[in-house]
Amino acid sequence: ILLGCRMQTLTWLSITCLCLEAVWAVPAKEERSKAEKPKAQLALHENLELDNYDLTLDNYGEILDLSNYEELYDYNDFAPKIEVGTLAPRPKDPAALPNLSTTAETPKLQPPSTTSSAHPAPISTQALSSCQICLCIGTSVYCDDTNLENIPQLPPETTYLYARFNRISVIRASDFRGLKKLKRIDLTSNFISWVDTDAFQPLLNLQELILPENRLTALPQLPPSIIRLDARLNRIPSTGLQPEAFRELKQLQFLHLSDNQLDYIPAPLPNSLRSLHLQNNNIQTMHEDTFCDSQDHSQIRRALEDIRLDGNPINLSLFPKAYFCLPRLPTGQFF
DSSP states (O other), X not given: OHHHHHHHHHHHHHHHHHHHHHHHHHHHHHHHXXXXXXXXXXXXXXXXXXXXXXXXXXXXXXXXXXXXXXXXXXXXXXXXXXXXXXXXXXXXXXXXXXXXXXXXXXXXXXXXXXXXXXXXXXXXXXXXXXXXXXXXXXXXXXXXXXXXXXOOBOOTTOOEEEOOSSOOOEEOGGXXXXXXXXXXXXXXXXXXXXXXXXXSTTOTTOOEEEOOSSOOSSOOOOOTTOOEEEOOSSOOBGGGSOTTTTTTOTTOOEEEOOSSBOSSOOOOOOTTOOEEEOOSSOOOOOOTTTTSOTTOTTOOOOSOOEEEOTXXXXXXXXXXXXXXXXXXXXXXXOO
């Protein structure tokens, strides 16, 4: 009995020792794994040179190797495979198939007619109002550079007309009939060679008539309301002016007829005149009464301060009595 008790005691002691050894082995294993982990991480980052770590577009490929980046993932698991074809799947219901016998035929293109012209016929400006081919703002009509060949039909309230840089060649009396409010007509740089005599005379409110750079050989009658007449760069000779054409124009202040074919100064000139431009003509002589009244030596003509006669074959020093009433001598040749 005593021997059996001792054997039992030794067995329990052996079991107890094994349990204690197992308990002590677990913390030791954890400590060893913790000690080995920093060494492995340090070895992993040795190639990164963290002291000089500067990630830019130039060294991005050197620091991070992306050459086999796509091999780390298998994208075939995420998206189903799709077969791409050129034909749509056949419908299950045969009735859904289109009936080719009932489909509409593609219309055939008709050949161009041999009778039709290659370009559309030009639209006559006489059949259109000015606001269809020009720009109308308030009572002003702007028709600059619109290839006009004649004056379009203007609204009755038109006050200012600008039709510069066109192909207008003739001005008819009917072009401005009934336009009682017209104050300015600007037809600069056209092909005007003819103007009806009474085209502008009925326009009793017309103040500015601007006709430079045309082909005029004569001036029409002007209304008494005119203040500015500009007919530079035309072909007007002295015979193209009516006798004493400017005498009764009591409001005329600016008369510009330079670069024409005038042989003499168109006297008499109204006392209202302030500027007279006659340069580059063919004027060779003048009368003593052209600007001043030779019988009235007390006369002073203060308004007429700008007279241009340069570019003419006239010696102004030969006519000293013609300027005594003027505040300034004409511009031109004095020798």
